[in-house]
Amino acid sequence: MFQGFRNDGHKKNEIHVAAMGLKLEGYPGSGTFAHGVHPPDHKKLSKDAAIRVMPTPEMVVLALHQNIGGPCDPMVKPRQTVQWGELIGKGSTFVSTTLHASVPGIVQRPVRVTLANGRHMDTLPIKTEGELPSGQDLWDEIFGGDWPTTGLNAYEPTQISRDINDAGLVGLGGAAFPTHVKITPGDKKPIHTLIVNGCECEPYLTSDYRLMVEAPVSIITGALLAGRSVGAERIVIGVEDNKMPAVAALKKATDGTGIQIAVVKTKYPQGSEKHLIQAVIKRQVPLGGLPSDVGVAISNVGTMAAVARAVIHKKPLTHRVISVTGGGIVNPSNVLAPIGVSFGALIDFCGGLTPGAARMVAGGPMMGFAFANPNTPVTKGTGGLTVMTRDEVNAGEETACVRCGKCVDVCPMNLVPTKIAMASRHQDIALSRRYNIMACFECGSCAYTCPAHIPLVQLIRVGKALVAAGGI
Amino acid sequence: MKPIDETRPTAPVIHVSPSPHLAQSTTSTRRMMVDVLVALVPVVAMSLFVFRGYALLQLAVCLSGSLAAELLFVKMRGRQSTLKDCSAIVTGIILAMSLPGTAPWYVGVIAAFVAVGIGKIIFGGLGMNLFNPAMVGRAFVMISFAGALAASGFEDVRSAVDAVSQATPMNAYKMNGVVTPLVHLFWGTTNGSLGETSALACLLGGLYLIIRRAASWEIPAGLLLAVLVIGGMADLAGPADGWTVLHHILGGSLLFGAFFIATDPVTSPLTPKGKFIFGLGTGTLIMVLRLFSGYPEGVMFAVLLMNALTPLINRWTIPTPFGGQ
Numbered sequence: 001m002f003q004g005f006r007n008d009g010h011k012k013n014e015i016h017v018a019a020m021g022l023k024l025e026g027y028p029g030s031g032t033f034a035h036g037v038h039p040p041d042h043k044k045l046s047k048d049a050a051i052r053v054m055p056t057p058e059m060v061v062l063a064l065h066q067n068i069g070g071p072c073d074p075m076v077k078p079r080q081t082v083q084w085g086e087l088i089g090k091g092s093t094f095v096s097t098t099l100h101a102s103v104p105g106i107v108q109r110p111v112r113v114t115l116a117n118g119r120h121m122d123t124l125p126i127k128t129e130g131e132l133p134s135g136q137d138l139w140d141e142i143f144g145g146d147w148p149t150t151g152l153n154a155y156e157p158t159q160i161s162r163d164i165n166d167a168g169l170v171g172l173g174g175a176a177f178p179t180h181v182k183i184t185p186g187d188k189k190p191i192h193t194l195i196v197n198g199c200e201c202e203p204y205l206t207s208d209y210r211l212m213v214e215a216p217v218s219i220i221t222g223a224l225l226a227g228r229s230v231g232a233e234r235i236v237i238g239v240e241d242n243k244m245p246a247v248a249a250l251k252k253a254t255d256g257t258g259i260q261i262a263v264v265k266t267k268y269p270q271g272s273e274k275h276l277i278q279a280v281i282k283r284q285v286p287l288g289g290l291p292s293d294v295g296v297a298i299s300n301v302g303t304m305a306a307v308a309r310a311v312i313h314k315k316p317l318t319h320r321v322i323s324v325t326g327g328g329i330v331n332p333s334n335v336l337a338p339i340g341v342s343f344g345a346l347i348d349f350c351g352g353l354t355p356g357a358a359r360m361v362a363g364g365p366m367m368g369f370a371f372a373n374p375n376t377p378v379t380k381g382t383g384g385l386t387v388m389t390r391d392e393v394n395a396g397e398e399t400a401c402v403r404c405g406k407c408v409d410v411c412p413m414n415l416v417p418t419k420i421a422m423a424s425r426h427q428d429i430a431l432s433r434r435y436n437i438m439a440c441f442e443c444g445s446c447a448y449t450c451p452a453h454i455p456l457v458q459l460i461r462v463g464k465a466l467v468a469a470g471g472i
Numbered sequence: 473m474k475p476i477d478e479t480r481p482t483a484p485v486i487h488v489s490p491s492p493h494l495a496q497s498t499t500s501t502r503r504m505m506v507d508v509l510v511a512l513v514p515v516v517a518m519s520l521f522v523f524r525g526y527a528l529l530q531l532a533v534c535l536s537g538s539l540a541a542e543l544l545f546v547k548m549r550g551r552q553s554t555l556k557d558c559s560a561i562v563t564g565i566i567l568a569m570s571l572p573g574t575a576p577w578y579v580g581v582i583a584a585f586v587a588v589g590i591g592k593i594i595f596g597g598l599g600m601n602l603f604n605p606a607m608v609g610r611a612f613v614m615i616s617f618a619g620a621l622a623a624s625g626f627e628d629v630r631s632a633v634d635a636v637s638q639a640t641p642m643n644a645y646k647m648n649g650v651v652t653p654l655v656h657l658f659w660g661t662t663n664g665s666l667g668e669t670s671a672l673a674c675l676l677g678g679l680y681l682i683i684r685r686a687a688s689w690e691i692p693a694g695l696l697l698a699v700l701v702i703g704g705m706a707d708l709a710g711p712a713d714g715w716t717v718l719h720h721i722l723g724g725s726l727l728f729g730a731f732f733i734a735t736d737p738v739t740s741p742l743t744p745k746g747k748f749i750f751g752l753g754t755g756t757l758i759m760v761l762r763l764f765s766g767y768p769e770g771v772m773f774a775v776l777l778m779n780a781l782t783p784l785i786n787r788w789t790i791p792t793p794f795g796g797q
Contacts, residue, residue, distance in 0.1 A: 034794075039494050203494060274795065284795040328484065357484035361493055370488035386493075393493055399501045399557060400599035404737040405688065405747070406499070413794045416742055419786070439793040444492030451499035452599075458490040 027236070028282040032265040033275040035412045037445045039203050039268055039366065041242065042392075046325040046332040047206045051214055053139050053336045054349050056132045060102050060340030061113060061377040062088070063121040067170040068177045069095030074124055080107045084132050085316050088124055091165070097178040098168040100316035102338035104130035115379060116343070116362030116371040123377065126340070139336065142319055143214070147221035147308055149257050152228060157185040160229035160311050167310030168317050168380075173197060173208075173271065173300030174363055176381030182297055183226045183307065194232040195280060195291075195298040196223050198239040198246065199264065199271035202364025205384040207321040208301050210334040212239070212246035215305055216253035222304030223259060225311050230297045235259045237301070238276045242266040268366060269443040273298045275412055287439055302383070317380060324350040328357025328387030337378065343385055344374030356389035365392075366444040396453035407446035407456060413439045417446035421456045424463025429470050432463045440464070501598075505558035507686035508732075511677035512565055515728065518673040519569060519666040522635050526573025527666050531565065533577050537584025538564030545593035559598045563587055566732055567606040569667025570725065570772070572626045574636060575613075579620050583609035603779045604739045607772050614772070623647065623768075626663050640664045642724045642768035651714040657722035667732075668725035678731030687735035690744050694751020695730045695758075696721065702759040726758065729771035739779040746782075746789035753785075754778045 065071035072089030076082060082101040089099030108125040115121055133141050165180035196219070200208040212219065219237075227235040237254070239247050241263050250261055264270055264279045274285045276298065283294040291298050299307075302321060309315045318338060325332040330351030337346060343360065347353060361368040362376070365386055378385075407417040416435050423432035440460050447456040519527040542560035546553055554560075567587050571580060587609025595601040614621045623643040631637045638644075640663045641652035656662050660670020668674070681687035703717030720726065725733075734740065734754050741750050754774045761770025 037496075039496075278794075287793055287795045287797075289795065353484045355484060358487060359489070359493060360486055361491075365491070365493040367491050368493065369491065370493065372486050372488050388493060393489075394495050394497050395489070396495055396500060400597060402501055402504070402599045402737050403740075403742055404504065405742045405744075406685075408743050408791070414791045414796075415793055416786075416791065418742065435790060436793045436796065439796070442491070444494075448492050448494055449496055449499065451504055452501050453495060455490060457492060461490070 027262065027280055029262075029278065029280040030282065031262070031279050032267060032270070033278045033412060035410050035414065035445070036267040036269060036275075037410050037448055038266075039448060041203045042326070043204065043206050043209070043242070045204065045327075046323055046334055047209055049206075049210075049333045051139075051210050051321055051334045051336050053135050054338070054341070054346070055134060056103055056128055057338065057341045057345050059125060059127055060338055061111075061123045061125045061342065062099060062102065062340040063113070063115060063123045063377060063379055064089055064099065065119070065121050066099070066176060066339075066379040066381065067097055068175060069093060069181075071122075072096065072099045074110070076107050076124065078107055078109045081105070081129070082107060082126065083130075085318055087316075091178070095178055095181055097165055097170060097180065098316070100168055100318055101126055102318040102340050103128045103132055113375075113377065114373065116369040116376050116382070118369065138319070142309065142336070143218055143305065147217040148312070149217070149220055149224060152221075152224050155225060155228065155311055157229045157231065160225050161185065163311045163314065164307055167306065167315065169303060169306050169310060170380045171300055172302035172306065172320060172380065172383065174367070174381050174383050176379070179299065179303055179307065182299060183229050185229060185231055186292065189292040190295060191230040191292060191297045192233045192295040193281060193297075194223065194227040194230055194235045195276060195296055196235065196237040196301055196304055197271055197273065197276055197298055198237055198243070198250070198301040199276060200243070201240060201266075201268045201271035202366055202368070202384070203268075204325050204386045205323045205364045206325065207323040207334055207383050209243050209246050211302055211305060211321050212243070213249050216249040218305040218308045219250070219301050220253045220257055220259060221312065222306065222308035224257060226297070226299060226304060226307050232297065236262045236280055238262045238264050238280055240264055240266040240270055268445065269412055272412065272441065272443060287436070320380065320382070322346065322378065322382060323384035323386075325384065326387040327389040327392050328354050328360070330354055339380055340377050342375050342377055343371075346378070346385055347374065347387070353387060354389070356391070357387050358390040359388045359393050361386040361388065366448065367442065398454055399452045401452050401454055404451060406449045406451065410445045410449045412443060412445060413441065415440060417456045417460065418454070420463060421454060421459035424459045424466065427466060429463075429466055433467060437463050437467055502557055504686050505562050507681065507684045508562050509558065509565070511680045511686070512569070512732070514673040514676045515569055515667045515670070515732070516565065518660050518670040519573075522660055522669060523573040523666055524633050526633060526636060529577070530571055530573050530575065530580055530666060531568045533580035534568035534571070534584050535561065535564040537581045538567065538588050541585045541588035542593070545589045546597070549593065551597070554597060557598055560588055563592070563605045566667075567609050569728065570606060570610050570665050570733070571613075572621065572664070573666050574625060574628055575617075575620045579613050579617050582616070583613040585609075586612040599738055601738060602782070603776055604733055604736050607733060607776050610772055611776060635661060635663045635669070638663045640768070641719075645715050645719075646768040649713055651719065652723065654718055654722060657719065665725055668728040671722040671727050674727035674731055678727065681731060681735065687731065687737075688744065688747050690747035691735045691740055691751040691754075692730040694748040695734055695755035698752045698755025699726065699759055702756060706759070706763055720759070720762065724762075724769045725771045729758070729775060733771065733775050734778070739782060741782050741785045741789060743786070743789045743791055745791070746785045749785055749789065750778055750782065753781065
């Protein structure tokens with residue numbers, strides 16, 4: 001249960017951020033991690049664009065499997081009328097979650113679509129019919145109003161977790177791990193720290209940043225509830241030091257709550273949960289382990305805002321903030337849009353494509369998925385749509401590896417990417433495992449840096465599939 | 473969404489590809505090679521200044537030999553020309569800088585063909601070779617044309633160029649116990665292989681390589697550390713004949729080897745730790761050869777021997793992953 005902060009020990013290592021007069025007291029981390037890269041962040045395209053509410057689209061397509069873990073079982077039939085927020089799918093296993101109608105309307109015949117990540121998925125399309133608040137009303141409905149930061153002891157830890165599952169929450173940072181699995185009272189692995197991830201280290205993306213600036217109090221309320229559910233002794237929000245307006249907004253909102261803000265160094269992939277834990281509490285999550293193995297629960301800022309809404313207002317996850325940005329978008333924006341809307345509708349809402357647009361990416365450019373069909377629907381984990389021009393993509397011609405070791409110098413997991421990639425290319429499973437292929441989380445730092453422009457990440461993905469097929 | 477009309481040149485054409493979708497624009501293999509060429513400028517300039525026409529001729533012979541060999545061998549493999557990656561130019565210049573200016577033209581040509589053809593292309597081209605190509609070429613001619621690269625090959629007492637009329641500092645010491653003043657070794661006004669004489673030029677070029685990260689600092693650091701320690705011990709244990717550890721560092725091809733030859737990325741280990749071990753091993757072998765073998769110099773053999781150990785060093789230095797035991 002949440003009881004404030006221990007300030008004993010670890011006093012020697014403080015993170016000083018002189019500009020803001022902030023200190024991260026009581027935490028041993030250095031505010032960063034070893035290796036990593038500094039890609040150009042391109043965030044200025046959309047970082048000052050206040051979140052705009054998208055008008056209700058004519059149609060949404062809700063995939064039945066939007067999270068890591070099991071899919072949903074559909075709860076509605078074609079031609080059935082559903083209300084906004086009505087339950088339409090139920091998790092098939094524990095590591096799965098519920099699904100709700102993001103618009104009021106009539107359920108259409110299920111169709112199979114290809115999601116941006118390449119998976120073919122059964123979906124429930126809903127044709128909009130009926131009223132959904134629009135504009136400022138929808139914003140107020142979702143993020144507005146008073147968010148309590150005191151008296152949260154009235155909410156029972158197990159009930160918080162149940163409410164999160166009932167609201168269909170998944171990690172909104174991109175991985176879409178069911179939130180109720182993380183935010184739940186644990187007996188076996190006690191959680192001492194809840195880290196709220198506001199790093200948003202992917203270039204271009206600004207949706208989390210805008211949310212921190214525009215709706216900080218809902219994030220704080222959600223964090224307090226989540227912290228109470230997992231029984232954390234302390235709550236820290238990790239934000240990269242290129243987002244100082246967000247830090248200022250959060251600072252104001254956290255006043256008197258005991259929540260601390262860890263201003264960490266801007267470096268890709270700082271938003272990786274393992275690396276944020278290292279930056280803040282200097283513990284390494286064991287290989288193949290989870291944050292709970294080091295007593296940490298970690299979740300994204302957007303997820304926390306959704307937790308607040310799920311627990312206090314008992315409202316499901318139906319909308320999310322999406323950055324629609326890149327040189328290929330006429331008006332780069334941050335958009336509050338219903339889940340299931342097509343990427344094409346988002347592009348139209350933001351003024352369309354520029355003539356130079358060359359690649360559409362669901363997510364950010366480092367880990368996002370390129371796709372070609374504009375009818376592809378948005379899922380719960382979609383934090384952004386980055387449309388890049390040919391110049392921005394800057395694909396170089398592949399040449400031979402000269403074993404310069406630059407990939408080794410940047411790998412945040414301390415691997416030897418070129419060796420693993422070559423082992424994969426030659427289908428040498430034993431060699432790729434000797435070089436710890438499964439530790440790679442495909443952040444893309446190696447391929448970004450490689451002077452020979454070798455598709456290292458893609459080769460490693462193929463190798464991982466080979467290892468998985470070979471049975472570990 | 474508006475339909476995309478591909479017949480109009482202004483319409484966007486969308487293509488897909490695996491992530492990441494960003495690439496660092498400033499790096500390429502070619503750029504790394506160009507960095508090495510820039511770093512070689514002081515060395516080449518100094519060799520032209522000291523050896524005049526000898527250096528010019530040797531450079532021309534080795535460069536044209538390397539480029540011709542690259543063209544010929546790549547064509548024989550039925551591959552596309554790889555001249556534009558500039559690696560053949562680097563090999564040619566480093567080879568020329570490692571030969572005596574007085575070596576006959578055919579020695580340079582044969583060395584270049586062996587370096588590029590047998591040292592690199594038959595292994596599969598750039599990135600696939602096990603041994604430093606320039607050193608393979610040099611080792612071949614050193615054994616085949618022993619006279620041209622032995623002590624007598626460097627000296628021509630009747631030469632109009634001052635440096636060439638003297639013995640090389642390493643030979644003068646090994647054979648006659650004559651110690652060349654450090655100042656001469658530093659500026660490079662002595663006899664020797666074209667690029668090795670000036671410690672200053674090697675240091676300048678080497679620093680550029682390291683600042684541009686075209687070469688890793690771990691290899692020269694390990695190499696110099698090993699030479700300092702072993703040379704220092706030899707100073708304490710050996711006769712006080714005036715040849716100190718500083719002469720070991722500034723004399724011969726030690727600095728040229730440390731910065732330009734041992735740092736060849738293809739033939740050195742991948743990890744920082746491995747690179748440091750590689751440097752230590754090379755430095756140790758150089759000192760063993762210099763102190764105990766019949767040769768006055770040992771850089772070339774030391775590098776080739778350590779190249780052979782590189783796969784093993786890579787295997788020994790697999791880093792522990794983040795979160796691993």
